[in-house]
Structure formats: C-alpha cells, structure tokens
Amino acid sequence: MDEMGSASGGPRVGTPLYQLKAEFFKTLGHPVRIRVLELLSEREHAVAEMLPEVGVEPASLSQQLAVLRRANLVVTRREGSHVYYRLTHPQTVELLRVARGILSGVLEGQAEILADLRAARPGG
The missing domain is CATH 1.10.10.10 (Winged helix-like DNA-binding domain superfamily/Winged helix DNA-binding domain)
Known part of the structure; x- marks a missing residue:
C-alpha cells in the first residue's frame, strides 16, 4: 500500500x-x-x-x-x-530497517535511565 x-x-x-x-x-x-x-x-x-x-x-x-x-x-x-x-x-525493507533503528535508540535511552536510577542513592 x-x-x-x-x-x-x-x-x-x-x-x-x-x-x-x-x-x-x-x-x-x-x-x-x-x-x-x-x-x-x-x-x-x-x-x-x-x-x-x-x-x-x-x-x-x-x-x-x-x-x-x-x-x-x-x-x-x-x-x-x-x-x-x-x-x-522494496521500500518495505527500508521501513523495517528505520523502525529497528528508532527502536534501538529508544531502548538505549531507557537503558541509560535505568542505569541512572540503579546508581542513584536511596532517597536521592
């Protein structure tokens, strides 16, 4: 489509x-x-x-x-x-590649936030 x-x-x-x-x-x-x-x-x-x-x-x-x-x-x-x-x-291949790249970036950002939360001191 x-x-x-x-x-x-x-x-x-x-x-x-x-x-x-x-x-x-x-x-x-x-x-x-x-x-x-x-x-x-x-x-x-x-x-x-x-x-x-x-x-x-x-x-x-x-x-x-x-x-x-x-x-x-x-x-x-x-x-x-x-x-x-x-x-x-053929552009469907590119669409899937771009989606993977976006998702990778989102997950990397979430991993950084999680690491920051784990490293934070309780109550800090």
Missing part, C-alpha cells in the same frame, strides 16, 4: 493523508505481520517455509497474509501446490 492506499487495497478520495498513514501503520501493527515482512525482506517464501518461523497455526498465518495482501504489501505466485509470497514494494 502506498501513501494514498487503504487497508482494503484502494485509495479513498478525500481522506487526509495522515489518516491514510495511520491506517497503514495499523496494518503493520501485528507481530505476525511484522515477522512475515521481515522474512520476505530476505527473499520470497512459501507459506510452509514461514510457518515454523512465525510460530502460529496455519489458519492464523493465512489470515495475516490475507491482511497484507489486501493492503498490497505482498503479492503471491503459485508453483504447483505451493504459494509463494514476496514484498510488493
């Missing part, structure tokens, strides 16, 4: 861009979806390959893949009885 798309796959005329962005981030707001996108950042995967990596039941993975398909974040191809998924937009 691009900045003008919606979770249902199509643009909605007149919807503010900030709202579309919020819907986009809601689509990303599930751990299984993030893990799937991380796996697909490496290479195309068959559904069976992803199952042990995401640690959910096949029905749950299928449901999350459907959300990503509707949002146009992944596309499929069939080869025999296997369905393969890949990222629709």
Whole structure:
C-alpha cells in the first residue's frame, strides 16, 4: 500500500493523508505481520517455509497474509501446490530497517535511565 492506499487495497478520495498513514501503520501493527515482512525482506517464501518461523497455526498465518495482501504489501505466485509470497514494494525493507533503528535508540535511552536510577542513592 502506498501513501494514498487503504487497508482494503484502494485509495479513498478525500481522506487526509495522515489518516491514510495511520491506517497503514495499523496494518503493520501485528507481530505476525511484522515477522512475515521481515522474512520476505530476505527473499520470497512459501507459506510452509514461514510457518515454523512465525510460530502460529496455519489458519492464523493465512489470515495475516490475507491482511497484507489486501493492503498490497505482498503479492503471491503459485508453483504447483505451493504459494509463494514476496514484498510488493522494496521500500518495505527500508521501513523495517528505520523502525529497528528508532527502536534501538529508544531502548538505549531507557537503558541509560535505568542505569541512572540503579546508581542513584536511596532517597536521592
């Protein structure tokens, strides 16, 4: 999904861009979806390959893949009885990298605060 798309796959005329962005981030707001996108950042995967990596039941993975398909974040191809998924937009890899960097910075800041608290004298 691009900045003008919606979770249902199509643009909605007149919807503010900030709202579309919020819907986009809601689509990303599930751990299984993030893990799937991380796996697909490496290479195309068959559904069976992803199952042990995401640690959910096949029905749950299928449901999350459907959300990503509707949002146009992944596309499929069939080869025999296997369905393969890949990222629709290469920029998704960059988005995940930036998110990791932001999260690392936040956690480093929290670790510094925790260290300061532990080093502080009682009542000080």
